[in-house]
Amino acid sequence: MFTVSMLATIAFIAAFVAIPVDKSVYIFPLGHISALNFALGMTLGIALFCIGAGAVHWARTLMSDVEIADERHPIEAEPEVREKVFADFQQGAKESALGRRKLIRNTMFGALTLVPLSGVVLLRDLGPLPEDKLRHTLWSKGKLLVNMNTNEPLRPSDVAVGSLTFAKPEGLEEHDHEFQNEIAKAALMIVRIQPENIKDKRELEWSHEGIVAYSKICTHVGCPISLYEQQTHHVLCPCHQSTFDLSDGARVIFGPAGHALPQLRIGVNDEGYLEALGDFDEPVGPAFWERG
Ligand code: FES
Known part of the structure; x- marks a missing residue:
């Protein structure tokens, strides 16, 4: 099998050199396929298969079946060593006076228990809790959708098929102190899809x-x-x-x-501008805290 594998590898190299790239061959049931690909695949497949099959065959027929087990050494220490360790330990405990000086020992344990509390208290300085700020955005009923690039309120005719329009709520300006925090929650993307192509019923109802x-x-x-991707x-x-x-x-x-x-x-107001009909009904972004 190893010899066959060697021959197949030589055939692989020969096929690579000799067969033109554009030559095709008819193979049942594959039909017309590239002769070069076929030859390379076959020869490489045979070469690898024969190495694997040869190795398995060798292991099964020629190698010994006798199992050899090596016993573990006992890992327990010698009695003298153990006695010495106990003696050292007891002497150390005696010299440290931990057993006798109860007040010192107890206050030390008390100090060690209390000191991590200072870390817990410092956690408070990580900032105010977000409370429900992450659940709400600036969107509310009647807020106009403003084009993020032009700063103009959007009309339905401004949203062309195939393009992605980015919008923010009216009244949110870039120089606002809270702009980054608010736009990070309220940023919208708007697209126009043919209503008959919208598969989700609620999506269609919530669209204009x-x-x-x-x-x-x-x-x-x-x-x-x-x-x-428009398509x-x-x-x-x-x-x-x-x-x-x-x-x-x-x-x-x-x-x-x-x-x-x-x-x-969203909907359209009396003046023909796109407006929100409320806030999002769920938190935006990675809402792992409320979904578990
Ligand atoms: S943040 Fe969008 S895929 Fe990871």
């Missing part, structure tokens, strides 16, 4: 004539999503490649994200 608004914050670890309506998070299907409730179709992107319910 096929215009859907979703949180731009990835539910994995919170990167902003930025890539949109499939998939959006991709560049951080770890989580992919969401915007035509099907933004459910996760690939990657480490655990949840669909939250959708914002």
Whole structure:
């Protein structure tokens, strides 16, 4: 078998040199396939198979079946060594006076128990608790959707098929003290999908004539999503490649994200501008704390 393997490897090299790349061959039932690929696959397969089969065959037929076991040595120490260790230990305990000086011993244990408390108290300095701030965003009923690039309120006609529009709530300006914190929760991406292509019933109800608004914050670890594939309506998070299907409730179709992107319910006000019809109905971003 090892000889066959050697011959197959030589045949592999010869096939690589001799067979033109564009030559095809008819193999039943595969049909017409590349002669070079076929020859390389066959010869390499035979070479590897024969090495494996030869090794197994050798082990089964020629090697001895006798099992050899090596007994463990006892790991227990000699009695004299153990006696010496006990004696040393007792002498050490006696010299340290731990047994006699009860007050010193007890206060030492007390001090060792209390000292970690200072670390616990310092935890308070990590900042105020977020309370329910992470559950709410600036979106509320009647807030206009403002184009993040032009700073203009959006009309349905501004949202073209095939493009991804980024929006923020009206009244949130870049120079605001809390801008970064608020935009990190409220950032929206808006796309227009033909209503008949929207598979999720609630998504359609929460849209305006096929215009859907979703949180731009990835539910994995919170990167902003930025890539949109018009044909499939998939959006991709560049951080770890989580992919969401915007035509099907933004459910996760690939990657480490655990949840669909939250959708914002939108409509159009009397003046023809896109507006929110409320806040998100779930926390945006990686909402691990409430989902467990
Ligand atoms: S943050 Fe989006 S995939 Fe990780």
